[in-house]
Amino acid sequence: MPEREQIKKTTTTRTDEETVQEAPATSERGEKLKAELDDLLDEIDEVLETNAEDFVKGYVQKGGQ
Amino acid sequence: MAIAKIVGVETEFGIMLRGAAESNPIAASSLLINAYAGERARQAGASAGGPKVGWDFEDESPGNDARGGPPPGALPPEIETHLVNIVLTNGARYYVDHAHPELSTPECADARSIVRFDRAAEEILVASMAAAKRLLPDGQELVVYKNNSDRKGNSYGCHENYLMDRLVPFGRIVTHAMAHFITRQVFTGAGKVGTEAAGLTSEDVPFQLTQRADFFEEEVGLETTLKRPIVNTRDEPHADSQKYRRLHVICGDANLSETATFLKVGTTAIVLAMVEDDFLPRDFIFRAPVWCMRAVSYDRSLRLPLELADGATITALDVQWELLDRARKYADAGGLAVVGEEVGAAVLAEWEAVLTGLEADPMQLADRLDWVAKYRIIDAYRERHGLQWSDARLAAMDLQYHDLRPDKSLARRAGLRTLVSPDEVASAMTEPPTDTRAYFRGTCLQKWGDAIVAANWDSLVFDIGKDPLRRVPMMEPSRGTAAHVGMLLAECTTPAELLERLGS
Numbered sequence: 001m002p003e004r005e006q007i008k009k010t011t012t013t014r015t016d017e018e019t020v021q022e023a024p025a026t027s028e029r030g031e032k033l034k035a036e037l038d039d040l041l042d043e044i045d046e047v048l049e050t051n052a053e054d055f056v057k058g059y060v061q062k063g064g065q
Numbered sequence: 066m067a068i069a070k071i072v073g074v075e076t077e078f079g080i081m082l083r084g085a086a087e088s089n090p091i092a093a094s095s096l097l098i099n100a101y102a103g104e105r106a107r108q109a110g111a112s113a114g115g116p117k118v119g120w121d122f123e124d125e126s127p128g129n130d131a132r133g134g135p136p137p138g139a140l141p142p143e144i145e146t147h148l149v150n151i152v153l154t155n156g157a158r159y160y161v162d163h164a165h166p167e168l169s170t171p172e173c174a175d176a177r178s179i180v181r182f183d184r185a186a187e188e189i190l191v192a193s194m195a196a197a198k199r200l201l202p203d204g205q206e207l208v209v210y211k212n213n214s215d216r217k218g219n220s221y222g223c224h225e226n227y228l229m230d231r232l233v234p235f236g237r238i239v240t241h242a243m244a245h246f247i248t249r250q251v252f253t254g255a256g257k258v259g260t261e262a263a264g265l266t267s268e269d270v271p272f273q274l275t276q277r278a279d280f281f282e283e284e285v286g287l288e289t290t291l292k293r294p295i296v297n298t299r300d301e302p303h304a305d306s307q308k309y310r311r312l313h314v315i316c317g318d319a320n321l322s323e324t325a326t327f328l329k330v331g332t333t334a335i336v337l338a339m340v341e342d343d344f345l346p347r348d349f350i351f352r353a354p355v356w357c358m359r360a361v362s363y364d365r366s367l368r369l370p371l372e373l374a375d376g377a378t379i380t381a382l383d384v385q386w387e388l389l390d391r392a393r394k395y396a397d398a399g400g401l402a403v404v405g406e407e408v409g410a411a412v413l414a415e416w417e418a419v420l421t422g423l424e425a426d427p428m429q430l431a432d433r434l435d436w437v438a439k440y441r442i443i444d445a446y447r448e449r450h451g452l453q454w455s456d457a458r459l460a461a462m463d464l465q466y467h468d469l470r471p472d473k474s475l476a477r478r479a480g481l482r483t484l485v486s487p488d489e490v491a492s493a494m495t496e497p498p499t500d501t502r503a504y505f506r507g508t509c510l511q512k513w514g515d516a517i518v519a520a521n522w523d524s525l526v527f528d529i530g531k532d533p534l535r536r537v538p539m540m541e542p543s544r545g546t547a548a549h550v551g552m553l554l555a556e557c558t559t560p561a562e563l564l565e566r567l568g569s
Contacts (some may be wrong), residue, residue, distance in 0.1 A: 037445050040478065044442065044462075047473055052461035056216065059464055061079045061090070063164035064213075064221025065289040065315065 067341035067403045068309075070334035071172050071228040071501055071542045072179055074326075076319050077165040077221035078190060079210035079467070090164040095149045097166050097207050098159055100196035101189065102151050109154075118510060120150035120158060121519035121526055123536075124303075130287050131235050131300035131310065152520040154495050154511045155185065156503030163290070165221050166190070166209065171503030172522075172542050175405035176331035176412055178498050180323050181485045185493035187211060190469050192494075211319045212467035213276035216460060218261045220280040222289065223319035225330060227312045228304065228542055233341050238312060239285055239296050244349035245336045245388060246295055246316050247357045248381035250275050251367055252419050253329040255318035256436035258443060258454065258463040262359060270363050271454035272443070274436045276318045278362030284354050289315055295358055303522035305540040312337065316358070321467065321476035323484040324433040328419060331412030334404045335392045344395050349384055350374040365440075367423055382424060389416050431480070438479040439466050505545030508554050509563075516560040529561045537567060 049055040080097065082088035150160040156171030168189060170182040190209045197207045214220045229238070254274030259267035261279040273279075286294035299313040314333065320326045339345050351357045352372040360369055361381045370378035392413060395401075401409025422429045431441045443462050446452075452459060466475040497507025509525055510517060518534060519526040527535045539545055557563040 037441070040442065040480070041445055041449060043478060044446070044475060047465075047475075047478075048458075049461045049465055053457040056457050056460045056464065059079070059081060059210075059215050060217060061165070061215035061219050061221060063090070063290075064077050064219060065163060065224070 067338035068228065068230050069174065069402075069543050070338055070404050071174060072176070072330055072334060073170050073172050073226045074179055074183055074330070075167060075169040075222075075224045075226070076183070076186060076211065077162060077167045077223070078469075079212055079215065079221065080166055081208045081210075082205060083208055084205040091148070091161060093207055094161040094164065094166040096200065097190075097193045097197050097209070098149045098151065098161060100200050101159070101193035104192070104196040105153075118152045118514055118517050119519050120152065120160065121521040121524065123519075124521065124523060126301050127299055128287070129300040131298040132285075152506070152510060153189070154497070154507050154514075155182070155493055156497035156507035156510075157182070157186065157189075158522075159189065163221075166193075171497050171507065172501040173498055173503075174500040174543075175408040176327050176334060177405070177408045177484065178500070179330045180327050181489050181493045182498065183320075183326050184323065184485060184490045187469060188490055188494055191471065194470065208473075209469045210464060210467045211321060211469055212255065212464065213319055214257065214261060214279070216257075216259070216261065216464070220261075220277060220293075222277075222315050223317055224289075225314040225317055225333065227314070227334060227337050228302075229310045229312050229337060230341050231302075231306070231308055231310050233310075235298075235310075237343075238337070238340055240348050240350065241336060241340045241345050242296050242312065242314075242333075243284065243354055244351070244384055245333060246314070247351065247354060247361055247371075248349075248384040248388075249329065249332060250278065250358075250361050251381050251385065251423055252434055253317055253320065253325055254362065254434075254436040255320055255325070255467070256439035256463070258459050260363070267453075267455040272365065272440055273362045274365070275362040277316055278359045281316060281355060281358050295354055304542050309542075318435070319467075320435050321474075322433060322435045322438065322481045324415065324419070324482060325435050327484055328412065328415055331404065331408065332388070332392075332416055335395070335401070335409065335412060336388060338401075338403045339391060339395050342395070342399070344398075345388075345391055347387065349379070365427070367427065382420060385416075385420055389413070389420060392416070432482050435466075435476070435481075438476070438481055439463065442466075442475060442479060499547035499551075502539045502542050502545035504547050505539060505550055505554070508550075509560075512554065513560040513563075527560050527564060529559075529564065535564055537564070 080090055080093050082093045148161040153159055158169040160167055168186040170186060173179045173182055194207055194209055255276050257273050257276050260270035280293050281295050282292045283294040285296045287298050295316050297313045297315045302309040302311045317329055350373060352374050357371050367382050368380060370380060372378050400406060427437050430437045443459050447459055468474045471477060497503045506520060516527050516529055517525055518528045523539050525537045
């Protein structure tokens, strides 16, 4: 148990330090992540199944393990 | 001493014939596999006949139960000998099983090798879809999904298999495997919109970590299609049954994320090695394992306390932290040779990184875990369009995450990290692993496919003309490697010479 705590503590400390160091950039990075996700959603929109309801209804897979 | 954790993964895929009024799944699966086999045979020319070699059912006995005789009333699984069933030159088996196309990887010596051959399996299915499309009328195509549920209560599996020492008491395996299977779901889950459990709706469970948890109703048992158990007792080692057992794991999800596959197999192999060496001092006995299986899957907060039989409570993450802690001590004490030293070390590092991420903010792991990647996309789409979780568009996205067509797959667009290169994947479609008996099987099929009439996990049957058929047994999964037989196979020019030198 003590060593498990140690693993958790070292990693938590490390994460905290990184977070502190990167704090000024956090909102900028958050914006960037959001923009990336928006682009991804746009890309996904292009390939999505057109008739979702029929597609979901028609997807039947019997006899599996 | 623990034995080498040789591993194989069998995946049943969902299949749909698009563009036709009706679709028979057995016919569709057969067409898919035959189209691939036909194309491979043409590409390879007449000399390498791998794909037309059939499966040999001689030693199949899936009804054997690890707890002893079959329990009263249990129905042993049926063996469907009449359906398409071929052996590939990479040592894999590709067949129709219960109305699904199924691919079993060759035996692999470590988790990284499993990732490589699991990815190769995906590419074989992609190539099969393309081959089938060329045979079908215009406007029709077969589409394959690597998931585990049709969202209507029908599930199909992705089973893992681990070689274990016969001497280990089965009860000890059950105790520790159960605790790992329930709690590893935090990183193995492929994610699912809603639930298929009786009496629950998407209001109760808008999104859960796994595809499979809804379908587990028993703690321990032989079944795989009904009343599925968390720990399956099928006792069919496909190897020397005096020395080995094969733990047949049926509760995992099929993963698209390479990290998830790597951790699913890598952590389980290490836990099972620790079971063999009796290195796990604490038994996590859950008061209600079946309930826990679902509760962990339904809990995106990852903070749910699970009740143990002694009255204490613990979260799934804390069970995983403790298993990781023991695994580190195990590695320090005796090394990780049984799971591959380097791969084992990489598993420990990734295991820690993922548990750390899950504890801080699971969304950090959108490039590593399927359930997080899927949740991130679907939740963002839901917010953008102001949808309820019960909206069919979200269910459709859930299915499409697993669509194996490169131009349709959402998983391929999710930005998941990869662990193996495209070249490694491409070569694994036709070349066997070099470090298990799959090397012998695959290489013989490449060189002398025409002389092999049947193959299975533990033997090859040769027809060299004049004599009766000759069976070459392969009862040791870690023999028949390139190191053992590479020279021999290179030196022999005919199968007759090989059989003579093998003395069989």
